[in-house]
Amino acid sequence: MADYTECGEILLLHGNANARFEPQSAAADAAVKSAEPSSRLLVLTGPSGVGKGTVLQALLARYPQVWLSVSATTRPPRPGECHGGNYFFMDRRSFMDQVARGEFLEWAEFAGHAYGTPAGPIQARLRAGRTVILEIEVEGARQVRRRLPTAVQVFLRPPSMATLEERIRTRGSDSEDSIARRIARAREELTRAEEFNHVILNGNLNQAIADVDAVLQTMLQTASSRDGAPRQAHGSGVELTGDGRAGRGRSG
């Protein structure tokens, strides 16, 4: 098992990460869709370093009612990351056991490590009427699209490969090998941008936040009018500067 810091209180808020997702059959997927409107599910994808976490940090501050899924990964924790808050850190054998038990909504290999979305906590939040965001890479997003076609999918794109590389380097969290893998993967991912419902440029950070905010607001308003509930409030705006790194700090 990887060496990691427990998030303590945060971990408790995430419920049963090991709950099983419905078996992958057409009938089961139909049942999931009707029980859990996937139009409450927003998938934010895009290359590593494009700014997904940074944009989400701003949006989660505006919309405390929205829940950001905590992924499982075999990647070792970075300094400051904690188990249950940033990720559920696990060794590959435990990860693959969870894959075999059907406990992930989706999973994929990325830059030498496996990443997956524990299905149980998502089902629980969707059933409770929460809007849920997944911050995942492109292959996982594709799997979610197949299983839950009405999930709203947003691809965040960088102004250029040079800018992307500069952002990864400025962040200072990756080795040269990791940077090279991420850049190679990014080239491939960018060719798939058109598969997504929305392609948003993250050049000016506040503009990108506003653009993703508009997508999220539409989802929240649609869900509210469908449920007959009062419109969910839009909190005060949070302005971030270009170097405002997001944590994956999450609450229940």
Ligand SMILES: Nc1nc(N)c2ncn([C@H]3C[C@H](O)[C@@H](COP(=O)(O)OP(=O)(O)O)O3)c2n1
């Ligand atoms: N497919 C998939 N499933 C997940 N559950 C998941 N969680 C995170 N990712 C993506 C997000 C990033 O694109 C990469 C790498 O993440 P990492 O935290 O190592 O690096 P950042 O560049 O995002 O800081 O994995 C998932 N993908």
Ligand SMILES: Nc1ncnc2c1ncn2[C@@H]1O[C@H](COP(=O)(O)OP(=O)(O)O)[C@@H](O)[C@H]1O
């Ligand atoms: N629009 C932007 N302009 C300048 N820097 C940005 C912008 N968006 C994000 N960044 C910076 O780029 C780096 C990578 O952002 P991050 O949110 O970690 O990306 P991701 O979550 O997609 O891997 C961080 O240092 C962040 O502060």
